[in-house]
Amino acid sequence: MNLMKHKIQSDFRMIRLSRQGLVLLLIAGAFPTLILVYLTFTSDDGYAGEATFQRLELKFASKLRELSMDNRALRKQVSLARTELAAFEMNVDEASPKSFNNCANTQQEVPKCEVIHIAIVCSGHKSTRDVVTLIKSVLFYRKNPLHFHFLSDTTAQVILNYLFETWRVPDVKISFYHADKVKEDIEWIHNKHYSGIYGLLKLVLPKTLPTSLEKVIVLDTDVSFATDIAELWKMFSFLNGLKVLGLVENQSDWYLGKIWKNHIPWPALGRGFNTGVILMNLRVLREMNWMEMWKKIAVKELETMQYTQLADQDIFNAVLKEHPYFVYHLPCQWNVQLSDNSKSDKCYNQLEEPKIIHWNSPKKFKVENKHVDYFRNLHLAFVEYDGNLLRRELFGCEKSEDANPTASQEEVSEDECFEFRREQSLVHRTHLFYLDYKYQPEEYDVTLVTQLSIDRLQMLELLSNRWEGPISLALYLSDAEAQQFLKYAQDSEILTKRTNIGYHIVYKDGQFYPVNYLRNVALNQSQTSHMFLSDIDFLPMPGLYNHLKSVVSRIDMEKENKALVIPAFETQRYRLEFPTTKADLLTKLDKEEIFTFRYDVWPQGHLPTNYTKWRTAKAMYTVKWERDYEPYIVVKKGIPLFDQRFVGFGWNKVSHAILLDLLGYKFVVLPDAFIIHMPHAPSLEITKFRNNALYRNCLKTLKGEYQRDLSRKYGLKALKYLSVD
Template sequence: MSSFEAVQEFYVSNFVNIRSKKRNVFTCKFPRHWLIVLVLSTIIFLIIVNFVIPYNSVYKDLSSNTKLAYVSKEDEGQWNGQKKTHPLKETDKNPLHDKCETIHIGFVCSGYRSNLYLHTLLKSLFFYNINPIHFHIMVNKVSEKVLKTLFDTWNVPQSNTTFYDINDYIQDVRWVPNSHYSGIFGLLKLVFPKIIPLNVTKKIIVLDTDLTFVGDIIELWRLFEKFNNKQAVGIVENQSDYYLGKNTKIKPWPASGRGFNSGVLLYNLERLRRLDWPSLWPSVAKKVAIIYGSTRLGDQDIINAVLLQHTDLLYQVPCFWNTQLSDHALSYNCYNKFRVKVVHWNSPKKTHVLNKDGDYFRTLYQTFVEYNGNLLRRQLYYCDATQDAVNEPQTDLCAEFHRAKTSQWRTLLFFREYQHSAEENAKNDVTFVAQLSYDRLQMVEELVKYWQGPISLTFYVTDPEFQQCYNFIENSELLQDRTNIAYHAVFKDGEYHPINILRNVGLKNVATPFVFLADIDFLPMKGLYSVLKSHLNSIHDMKAKALIVPAFETQRYRSRVPKNKAQLLGMWEKKSIFPFRSDVWVAGHAPTNYTKWKSAIAPYKVKWEPDFEPYIVVSSDVTEYDNRFMGFGWNKVSHIMELEAQGYQWIVLPNAFIIHKPHAPSYDIAKFRTSPVYRMCLQNLKEEFIKDLDKKYGRLFDNKNTSFLLDIK
């Protein structure tokens, strides 16, 4: 026996004897290879531990199913020393114990950025939730329009929304001295206990819009069951030393300890109503304001002052339901121990906040920014016993065209600030209306160089493309300061480009009496905005009249846009510019009569002809485009035909023009060229549309097949 074997035998023998004496586990000597395995395993374990410890912060299984991925009810109840109010119920063991209980959620939403934040918040909320939700949203006029459109077109199952006009409740908080960056809107969460009818709900969760959910809100809703018979306000401790006066030279409003953060509030409405909440908080606020002056954190300062004087109202919600990420946040102490359920970007910097784990949380937020919100339309559980899952539709070769009659495309209006003053909005003002996809984004910068007036643009984008568009606009020197451009987003859904739906979104959201219905790949002549206003001013009655702006094109990508008609005629003579589609689609613009236009010095009338599709200026209350026409073919022709059925006059402007810039063919053009089924569906839709015009206006158009004899329109 070697010396190594002797030593090994000694240690193994002693190890066996000791373990046998203590627990009587080992009854035989340890084999040699087991010792080697044990040693190697110990070494590997120590290496892993040594590697992981330096990175052991937020990355410690925030989204995995480890023991930290679910916090027990005992831990929740005893957070920060709080005692449990009652034993664990059987239903508490099942996170989905009542899938059909309606959760009531309140927001205050009153601005363009707030609408944008709410869109992302809703995606994170819907992602984890399957319960019915009733939203109660305090809004101004703009946000009501934006959010009503969003909810109507998103069509998420089992969600309901009630809007409350902020103007009806401003007087309740206007008197409060306040210096919070959100202004008077930062006080309105105090009003929810007053405005929500008790016959609708006796409890509500009120949220800021700058939150990201990473857990199911039903778990937060169930905390109401933990309230004792006096507790009425559930709130998370503030995760900074602000109320201790350490991070500011200004003395903060009084609070208990670190105070509490009002980004997530649980209101027991019934108890607050009994306590006369509408009188309670003003009474406290008036007394404190005399001593401490203006609130600096809005409603949060007032709620803290109330809870300091009425401690029995407080239910302390666990920290992970409001993980705060301001510059001086101490939230690490929370998310290092518990799985985060809600991330709160409670800083004016929002996602640009300084935090050592900020990259992780920004990635989490970006996941929902780019998440396809259309996937959230799924319905996992049917609360209505009579409601059945939707049956698979029967095979329909033209299904994509037919779905435009009934389907909705998720739409986010005014995703950036829009302003067009009343002085500018004169009786002859006109908005440039166009739609575009992500690959035409760079053309927006070109357009604004030539058009100084208001613009309404509708983007057709995926969720990631939408974020890219937003960033492009925010960082563009030409676009970032232009506030008279209304930007709207329609999110991609389906195979074909819903071009007329996009046009209608832009058309319905203008603030001027007239619109110029154009396409994004056309650049207007310099000064066209002023020229059009001049013509509109000289025509006293624009009812059933359309002003035609002649369209030209160049095949040169770097060709300059002529400054005026004289310069255009010179370029036309040199064949560097020519009438739009004159070589492949004469019928589209031939009625404009370009020969006459060359020498015209005054507007002249022309007659409509089949397949005419000019670019026109009309009253903003013009008939909308027919949504059934999607993709390539007849989408604009059908609109012009309907205006003709209404008896419109067609007037060509002699000193106005637009220039088409060359670009790569679209997917829908390729589909039209290569797919007989596509062309068949379009032909059927054309015939259906003409019959509808006859029924509606008593005008029977000749059903010629001109549009479909050509390879390209």
């Protein structure tokens, strides 16, 4: 290393002391590799022969003319080069751990309110799941405000924007930059990496990010932090002069060409560098015309390599091969690489414990590493960590708006139903489209809208088998339960075949099941013209999806508001031979294998449907709203949302039916459609209702408040609902 350092010192002094060298340095501002050509023709005492120099001047005269319009930038390059010379003359040997520790001791602490900027390329549904784990690990240790910059596609932007909007983490900002706007800069590169075109987008960050942003930490989505990110941010102090990129050396033999026989990698400096973690000096990169620089080198290398194997990493390394003075070697614990071919154990055995772990293998968490259990557990700790606990505020910085304001002790003590009221103001952290969703709605299409908790998960496959159309599903889960669901869905042969089910994770918070909040999440994410509002424990009759599409295409639900009622039945038999037709259902009804829904405990909920008339009906018929009516209905998109004050058990659907009736919706019963409620253990919420007098009293109080709110808003026409107890 010392020999290399002295050689660089000698070469730079040689350029500095010669008139010819200064001219060549100007040329090297745009063509740095030509320095090597010049050094080849220099004599032993450091000066070029006059004839040699004249040949070089003629050869490069045309290049100088091309640069005449950019003299200002070239002067800047000379200034930066002089700074680099000064650094070398100070005998800074950054490859030495001892030298690094000495430098680290002189680093200034990051001011507690300084914003740390982080750039991440994120596209598709899976990537949004991965990035949440990364963000959790950053938030867990951080003490500074953060600003995340996402270069993403539309899918990831919608998901992440809603996630952060509902997460409401103080002192965190987000910005999005659409990948389509810069695809033309990289789509010409043939890339065989599994990340596709998005694996090349880090190359365009200096162009994409705001010009006011001078430096940024760039991260892959498959890394996890084990320390405060401010410690990495401090290391920008080592990026000076021409050092514009901070990178960790590659921990596999990939760029040495030793992975397999006849393996020919892209050119790299030594072992090359991994681009999962990058310190990027954006200001200097822009000044040196980074975009033009990497493109020229990529074009040259693609003539022989044909395509990139490791996406942006190949091109970054090709650039550093030609410009080795651009890179600052980050200590390897800042990117402990866990690919199958990695030798990362030498890193974290010799130095401090890992700061960042990087699952840089297509197999991800199934890599072969003797310490993989330790790293997997570290990663899973953040996967399953309750993200609500990360809503802590940073004291001493600008006051952030409280996401869920707390009431005073006086308010709590004066209102016995305070916990119920508090629930309706909660904003639940929500991850939309948790799994892949690909569906193009038809002109008259119907989405089944429903919600569930982990104890009803077994109903999902049954429902999926009987409803082939799109489903919008809100799942109320903890972070750990979300991982159970993910494994369940990925292991299910039935569910893996479906890409028209939108799974929306609403994370647990509060004491009650927020049933109407969940319904509203699922309802808002429906993408079809019509929606079937159901519950997860009801199975539709065979062919109901196509039947409903046919119905909504034939009747006018635009000029006149209609709620199409699907008659509901129930069975107590876990092994029911499910009826395939209305006639079959009526037979089982007569045999008492099936009953009208809640006929014995809550008959008023569905009596207005008029099951007697339905038995012989051949055509649709209209029924009037009656007290406590709560039918399962098909409606057009754009209906009013459910009232979120009703949580847990009781009046959650009744309140919505009242609102629809108040707004003039007609309840129209379909004569050839039905759903059947399947038996299951009682929910926790209904147990609370049955056993807790306070629960029942508070529900009654909320009902009265809801009725009075309707009366104040809608006046006289809402008076009839005031009589409801």
